[in-house]
Amino acid sequence: ETAVFQTPNYHVTQVGNEVSFNCKQTLGHDTMYWYKQDSKKLLKIMFSYNNKQLIVNETVPRRFSPQSSDKAHLNLRIKSVEPEDSAVYLCASSQAENTLYFGEGSRLIVV
Amino acid sequence: QQKVQQSPESLTVSEGAMASLNCTFSDGTSNNFRWYRQHSAKGLEVLVSIFSDGEKEEGRFTAHLNRANLHVSLHIREPQPSDSAVYLCAVSLAQTGFASALTFGSGTKVIPCLP
Numbered sequence: 476e477t478a479v480f481q482t483p484n485y486h487v488t489q490v491g492n493e494v495s496f497n498c499k500q501t502l503g504h505d506t507m508y509w510y511k512q513d514s515k516k517l518l519k520i521m522f523s524y525n526n527k528q529l530i531v532n533e534t535v536p537r538r539f540s541p542q543s544s545d546k547a548h549l550n551l552r553i554k555s556v557e558p559e560d561s562a563v564y565l566c567a568s569s570q571a572e573n574t575l576y577f578g579e580g581s582r583l584i585v586v
Numbered sequence: 587q588q589k590v591q592q593s594p595e596s597l598t599v600s601e602g603a604m605a606s607l608n609c610t611f612s613d614g615t616s617n618n619f620r621w622y623r624q625h626s627a628k629g630l631e632v633l634v635s636i637f638s639d640g641e642k643e644e645g646r647f648t649a650h651l652n653r654a655n656l657h658v659s660l661h662i663r664e665p666q667p668s669d670s671a672v673y674l675c676a677v678s679l680a681q682t683g684f685a686s687a688l689t690f691g692s693g694t695k696v697i698p699c700l701p
Contacts, residue, residue, distance in 0.1 A: 479629070516674070516693040517693075518690040575632070575688065576632070577622075
């Protein structure tokens, strides 16, 4: 049963455009995350957000920014996309440091 | 920096046999290990979580952890067509206080086939 919802599931855009992905969790968890999954299925953490505390992976380019209105929502904005941003972006949530629950992912294709 | 490596990259297994997946990690202080499954174009679902040496069973899925050997494995008993997916090993240093310390392997693609 899906409890982490991501939209859109798929998005194609041109280099330089702005893109936003939305994520909502209905599990009542206190922490949310964004991961990037590349074509080889490797997952890398981008951001985690807990009680308004943001932890950023230092390797994430500045054109990426998370946006949260409350603990159930964490959106991902990409200001000016580049070809290497093509990937699947996975949102997840957890309660403290327990198991992560993932959404179904948002596939981005930059042309 | 934690390194997590999985093998094999792909595994074809007869339905009814046992599938064995391997995962090695580099940081011996890791204490949080999870196996996830990802069906095609879907999100990840957790299968087994294990935190101490030994084994942990969840239905047809059994994880074995040997921290001295920096190794955690997953065994799938009697694989079924619905087990066709990529299996991801995830390791973390839970003392950071955030599951964001989770490091993933690059996955093993499991392909059940008729005997």
